[in-house]
Amino acid sequence: MKSQWSIVNSQWYNKWLYFLAFCLLPFGSKAAAPVYFKTIAKTSADLFINTTNDIFLLQKGMLERYNSDGTFFQNYGSIYINEHTDIISVNGFKTILFSPDFGKIIQLDNRLRELDVIDAYNLGTYIITCVGTSYDNNYLWLFDAGSQRLIKLDKDHTPIFTSNTLSMLIGNKINPRQIIESGIMLYLVDHKNGIYIFDNQGNYIKNIPIENARNVKVIDNKIYYTKDSSIYSYDNLTFSETRYTQTPDLKNIQIGKTIICGVNKDGFTEIWKF
Numbered sequence: 001m002k003s004q005w006s007i008v009n010s011q012w013y014n015k016w017l018y019f020l021a022f023c024l025l026p027f028g029s030k031a032a033a034p035v036y037f038k039t040i041a042k043t044s045a046d047l048f049i050n051t052t053n054d055i056f057l058l059q060k061g062m063l064e065r066y067n068s069d070g071t072f073f074q075n076y077g078s079i080y081i082n083e084h085t086d087i088i089s090v091n092g093f094k095t096i097l098f099s100p101d102f103g104k105i106i107q108l109d110n111r112l113r114e115l116d117v118i119d120a121y122n123l124g125t126y127i128i129t130c131v132g133t134s135y136d137n138n139y140l141w142l143f144d145a146g147s148q149r150l151i152k153l154d155k156d157h158t159p160i161f162t163s164n165t166l167s168m169l170i171g172n173k174i175n176p177r178q179i180i181e182s183g184i185m186l187y188l189v190d191h192k193n194g195i196y197i198f199d200n201q202g203n204y205i206k207n208i209p210i211e212n213a214r215n216v217k218v219i220d221n222k223i224y225y226t227k228d229s230s231i232y233s234y235d236n237l238t239f240s241e242t243r244y245t246q247t248p249d250l251k252n253i254q255i256g257k258t259i260i261c262g263v264n265k266d267g268f269t270e271i272w273k274f
Helices: 010-023 166-170
Strands: 035-043 046-049 055-059 062-066 072-077 086-090 095-099 104-108 114-119 128-133 140-144 149-153 159-162 178-182 185-190 194-199 204-208 214-219 222-227 230-235 240-246 251-255 259-263 268-273
Touching (some): 035 055, 046 086, 046 251, 046 259, 055 268, 086 128
Antiparallel strands (some): 035 268, 095 104, 128 140, 149 159, 178 185, 214 222, 259 268
């Protein structure tokens, strides 16, 4: 399959290049079926796979890092980590966590050493419910549920942009669970109302009414996400949704170069290889 993708977010390039080669094999092909490899017998509130196939698990008070074979080799502990903490971004240089219960944004280096802890409550009268990063991880996007506005912070945590009231632009209140910057576009993922697309100045463009889209990634004109134990894409040019392949019966499915991870019915993390 030929591709002329212009990869906006370089940290996802290798991950999705390998994964899509797997996904686009014909249905029914034995090579396309992921094979169970191992279970990490620890419960996790959230998980993430970075571009080198490292697996990050969140437990109460702890972020743990495993290699693709499920071998533990690093961790980071904090009183601000609980079952509601989200892993916002993990690239080769920085890991970002958001703990909404404490209003803390935690930035770690590539060895899980603490670089910074931002207190969102000190940034202003915000009710921060969602955090995202710029494509290069140098800036932070915040969503203030109280004012229904987007706020962009620079490296010094200074607000450098505040949008208009999004609910006024859209016509209803939104509750995004992901903020993704791709090129000059922002994608706000609302599990109930779909994916809202804005430009990076907060101007509303459109809504894609896809309910329950999880683990959303954006590459060129396509939006990739998991839903109902399958991988899907939505083409912004043809307005079509494609289901690529069925995945194991897991929750919070994450995709790596050569692995799929997710949480099984016992709350443990399973590793599947393809």
